[in-house]
Amino acid sequence: MASRDESAIAPELPAPVPPRGRLPMLEFFRTLRDNMVATYGEEAYEHDIIERKMFGRRRFLVSEPAAIKHVLLDNAANYQKTEITRRILEPGLGRGLITAEGETWRRHRRTMSPAFDHRSIMSYAPIMTAAAEELLADWSRRGADASIDVAAAMMEVTLNIISRTMFSSDSDRIVAIMERGAGRYQAEMRPNMLDFLGLPAWLAGLNRVRVAERTLGEFDTEIDRLIKLRSSNPENGPKDLLARLIAARDEQTGGGMTAQEVRDHVITIFMAGHETTAMAMTWTWYLLSQHAAEEAKLHAELEAVLGGRVPNSEDLDKLTYTRMVIDESMRLYPPVHTIAREALAEDTLAGGAVRYSCTLLLPSLRRRASHLHWSSLRHRRSDASARHHGAALPTAARGRTSRRASGPDNTSPPPWNENGACFARVGFGCDVSRFPTWPSAGLDSASGCR
Numbered sequence: 001m002a003s004r005d006e007s008a009i010a011p012e013l014p015a016p017v018p019p020r021g022r023l024p025m026l027e028f029f030r031t032l033r034d035n036m037v038a039t040y041g042e043e044a045y046e047h048d049i050i051e052r053k054m055f056g057r058r059r060f061l062v063s064e065p066a067a068i069k070h071v072l073l074d075n076a077a078n079y080q081k082t083e084i085t086r087r088i089l090e091p092g093l094g095r096g097l098i099t100a101e102g103e104t105w106r107r108h109r110r111t112m113s114p115a116f117d118h119r120s121i122m123s124y125a126p127i128m129t130a131a132a133e134e135l136l137a138d139w140s141r142r143g144a145d146a147s148i149d150v151a152a153a154m155m156e157v158t159l160n161i162i163s164r165t166m167f168s169s170d171s172d173r174i175v176a177i178m179e180r181g182a183g184r185y186q187a188e189m190r191p192n193m194l195d196f197l198g199l200p201a202w203l204a205g206l207n208r209v210r211v212a213e214r215t216l217g218e219f220d221t222e223i224d225r226l227i228k229l230r231s232s233n234p235e236n237g238p239k240d241l242l243a244r245l246i247a248a249r250d251e252q253t254g255g256g257m258t259a260q261e262v263r264d265h266v267i268t269i270f271m272a273g274h275e276t277t278a279m280a281m282t283w284t285w286y287l288l289s290q291h292a293a294e295e296a297k298l299h300a301e302l303e304a305v306l307g308g309r310v311p312n313s314e315d316l317d318k319l320t321y322t323r324m325v326i327d328e329s330m331r332l333y334p335p336v337h338t339i340a341r342e343a344l345a346e347d348t349l350a351g352g353a354v355r356y357s358c359t360l361l362l363p364s365l366r367r368r369a370s371h372l373h374w375s376s377l378r379h380r381r382s383d384a385s386a387r388h389h390g391a392a393l394p395t396a397a398r399g400r401t402s403r404r405a406s407g408p409d410n411t412s413p414p415p416w417n418e419n420g421a422c423f424a425r426v427g428f429g430c431d432v433s434r435f436p437t438w439p440s441a442g443l444d445s446a447s448g449c450r
């Protein structure tokens with residue numbers, strides 16, 4: 001049956017206005033600092049692949065799903081994270097899963113895999129629903145007329161969730177430290193012109209090590225203390241994610257991870273895990289506030305499946321419409337809008353030649369026209385199975401990583417596992433028309449998500 005064209009009735013949603021042609025150099029770097037998506041010109045939304053040269057180096061913007069799948073899955077061994085990604089992330093995140101490559105990356109994936117299998121993630125669900133309960137109780141105490149900064153609230157709830165999962169009763173102190181440091185690190189670590197000029201990392205980022213020390217030093221001190229404490233008394237400490245990482249052993253070699261490696265993974269998981277899920281939920285609430293009929297359907301499903309009780313991990317498979325809402329929100333406002341890779345050897349992509357060390361940006365703009373309209377029906381399971389595999393960018397990227405590593409795989413895409421229980425609980429307990437003050441929600445709705 002043909003799906004209803006929801007875009008015909010849906011309002012146009014905020015998105016950056018794509019520039020026509022190329023931005024002048026200085027404007028490009030100013031825009032890049034504020035919002036990378038706003039640097040993508042109109043033609044990037046229309047063509048499968050476009051080539052740009054800057055300071056003699058070639059960069060490709062790839063939007064065609066088959067080409068993205070080729071880079072992330074079929075020929076993944078030929079592509080690695082970019083030099084700029086490493087320059088920005090390594091000073092603070094060290095060599096966690098996001099920055100590690102090759103054999104180191106494979107060994108760490110194998111070692112950490114059991115802590116992230118489906119059963120383990122589902123065992124963290126009560127932490128998510130408890131945090132959602134506290135949030136709802138707080139909102140209810142504030143009363144119906146209170147103005148709520150939803151973006152800040154989502155950031156806080158996801159930070160609480162990741163922190164309690166990782167550190168159990170030690171989490172409150174870490175949350176306070178991360179609230180002070182994480183945002184500042186991200187705000188100050190932006191790519192600049194010196195990175196594009198290809199200057200040595202130490203020169204282009206003289207300041208970056210200092211920024212990392214200033215913003216994340218307090219976290220390092222605390223995490224070192226906790227790792228020492230837990231390692232000295234493994235039997236009696238809490239059985240949380242930190243304990244699992246310290247105890248984790250590579251099934252092939254029997255080796256564990258050093259304190260530095262555990263630290264790098266902890267901070268990577270913190271950074272990768274809380275802002276992404278907070279962004280996904282914030283944009284979802286925003287979208288629902290603009291689409292009353294969709295919100296009513298969501299409430300009807302949550303009422304039918306949960307009937308007022310707190311969701312558990314088994315409920316997630318039954319919340320099919322809820323899942324479609326989150327999928328559509330992440331299509332329109334993807335929390336990770338661009339994946340970047342560097343070619344290790346020549347390749348052919350969308351009919352063109354890719355040379356050694358070319359940079360590829362995979363923003364998946366085909367999934368997201370420059371004018372945004374809501375259409376959650378596109379995520380029906382029947383339609384989803386017929387979709388091009390590479391069309392689901394975050395899932396495809398994660399699929400690549402788990403497939404290359406040995407160990408159990410998640411059966412459900414991570415954002416659903418990780419968001420679902422918290423989202424369902426908050427969604428059930430609140431009416432988004434209660435959030436009348438979107439402009440103050442901390443969302444930069446005019447420029448899209450960053």
Ligand code: HEM
Nearest residue numbers: 097098269272273276277280335336339394397401415418
């Ligand atoms: C809506 C939520 C999320 C989205 C959209 C998302 C998206 C992504 C994407 C696109 C990548 C691939 C990046 C690349 O290869 O360049 C990635 C990697 C990663 N994410 Fe997430 N993520 C989400 C939630 C989480 C959570 C909750 C955690 C941890 C608890 C997490 C931890 C990681 C880690 C460790 C990696 C690196 C994996 C590897 O390379 O082996 N993410 N994520």
